[in-house]
Structure formats: C-alpha cells, structure tokens
Amino acid sequence: METGKRIRQLRKAKNMTILELATSVGSDVGNISRLERGVQGFTEQLLVKISAALGVKVADLFTEEELGIDPVDKTVNTEVKSYVVAVLDAKASAGNGVAVFNEVDETISSIIYENDKAMEIFGHRPAESMRVITVVGDSMSGTIETGDNIFVDISKDYFDGDGIYVFKFKGSLMVKRLQFTADGLLVRSDNPKYADWLIREENEKYLKVLGRVIYTHSVTRYV
Structure with a gap:
C-alpha cells in the first residue's frame, strides 16, 4: 500500500479528521x-510527527498489517442541532488566477455551527449550499486577505447582481468582484494595485460562476 493511503487508513481508524x-x-x-x-x-521529520500523532511507529506507515489503534473519543450530543459546512481542498486566487484541474474538489474537513449561530451568519441558506475555500493572493486585500477562508453559496452558480464571486475564467479559479456594465461584466479587485478588466459577451463562454461569497473569516497566524 502507498504511504499516503496508509496514513489515510490509520487516520480514519483513529477517527481523526485531516484538520x-x-x-x-x-x-x-x-x-x-x-x-x-x-x-x-x-x-522524514514529517513522517515522525505523523506517526506520533497517530500513535504508531514510523515503520507502521509502510505496512498493511492490521494495528490495534484506540480511536479518539468523539461522542457527540445528538440532541444539539448543528449546521455543517464542508471545507474544500481548493484555493481561489485573489491575484492572477490559480489553475484548476478538477471540476469537483475533495472535501477535507468541515466546520460545525449551532443552528442559532448559523442563522445569524448564513440566514436561511441551507448548509448543503455552502462551501469553504481558502484565498491566496492580495488583489482583494482590504476586504479579503491571503489565507482567509471564504464561505461560498454554490447555489448562486450564475451572476446574481453585483458582488464578490468565485468563478473560473479560462481554466483559472478566482475570487473577484463582478459588476454589470453595458459593455459586459467588469472584474474588479479591491486592491488598487490591480487593474479592472472586462468580460465581454464574446468571452462569456470562458466564464463559469461557481458561487457567491457571502461571508469571510480572517485567519491570523503568529508562527
């Protein structure tokens, strides 16, 4: 078995998420x-850390033998209602665009909210319509910083009025403001260092809207 698949097998046996x-x-x-x-x-250093986190020896990452792994206790109070948002293994560019190879990105973890908090943040939008994506680049700086998480309503897979959208254009995944004009859709960045550009009618075939950004969460790192 490949090492990566073995790590996934051991992680799931321990009931751990990727996060x-x-x-x-x-x-x-x-x-x-x-x-x-x-x-x-x-x-080698990363494998040592992973084996320690999984409670196994480094050698166990390279074998298919069954191991006695004690799962992490994840008892959940089923009486508490929750709103679960999927986190995708994808990055949307607030810059010049990130190449996209897969139409559907893998869900790697989730964020859970109590329903009252979810209603405050997301309104009546169903959790099934929400996805979380990480932003890279500084073209939306001032509103969205690189490393921030954006919450995207994927039911809005079309232009639904001026706003911030995640979209693909000529194979690149971007997060930008889209604004309707008489000449086409104006693509705008909040960072004044980046020039606006226009998607004219003849180029709309290269545009695929994936969702509308409805909420951002800033991630501040200190190490």
Whole structure:
C-alpha cells in the first residue's frame, strides 16, 4: 500500500479528521490531503510527527498489517442541532488566477455551527449550499486577505447582481468582484494595485460562476 493511503487508513481508524492531523503535526489540511493522495512528497521529520500523532511507529506507515489503534473519543450530543459546512481542498486566487484541474474538489474537513449561530451568519441558506475555500493572493486585500477562508453559496452558480464571486475564467479559479456594465461584466479587485478588466459577451463562454461569497473569516497566524 502507498504511504499516503496508509496514513489515510490509520487516520480514519483513529477517527481523526485531516484538520485534526494537520494541527497535530503543525501543517495545514491542504498539505496533508495532498500527501494522502500521493501528489506531494514527505520528509522524514514529517513522517515522525505523523506517526506520533497517530500513535504508531514510523515503520507502521509502510505496512498493511492490521494495528490495534484506540480511536479518539468523539461522542457527540445528538440532541444539539448543528449546521455543517464542508471545507474544500481548493484555493481561489485573489491575484492572477490559480489553475484548476478538477471540476469537483475533495472535501477535507468541515466546520460545525449551532443552528442559532448559523442563522445569524448564513440566514436561511441551507448548509448543503455552502462551501469553504481558502484565498491566496492580495488583489482583494482590504476586504479579503491571503489565507482567509471564504464561505461560498454554490447555489448562486450564475451572476446574481453585483458582488464578490468565485468563478473560473479560462481554466483559472478566482475570487473577484463582478459588476454589470453595458459593455459586459467588469472584474474588479479591491486592491488598487490591480487593474479592472472586462468580460465581454464574446468571452462569456470562458466564464463559469461557481458561487457567491457571502461571508469571510480572517485567519491570523503568529508562527
């Protein structure tokens, strides 16, 4: 079995999410997800941290033998209603665009809200319509910073009036403001260093709206 698949097997046997494993080893969910899928390499130091987090020996990451792993206790009070938002292994560019290869990105974790808090943030939008994506780049700086999480209403997969959208244009995934004009859709960045540009009618075939941004969450790192 490939090492990445083995790590995923051991993680699931321990009832850990990718987010929990990433936090335990001082990494991020994107790196761990790519490692598990075999699209990213790993260092000896990282394997030592992962094995410690999973409660196994490093050698166990390279074997298919069944191991006695004590699962993490995740008893949940089923009486507490919750609103679960899926976090995608995707990055939307607030810059010049990030190439997109997969139409559907993998769900790597989730964020859970109590219903009262969810109503305050999301209104009556169903959780099934919401996705969380990480932003890279500074073109929306002042409103959305690189590393911030954006909450996207994927039911709005069309232009629904002026606002901030996640969209694909010529194969690149972007987060920008879209504004209707008589000449076409104006693509605007909140950072004045970036020039506006226009999607004219003849180029709309290259545009695919994936959702409308309804909420942002700033992530501040100190280490």
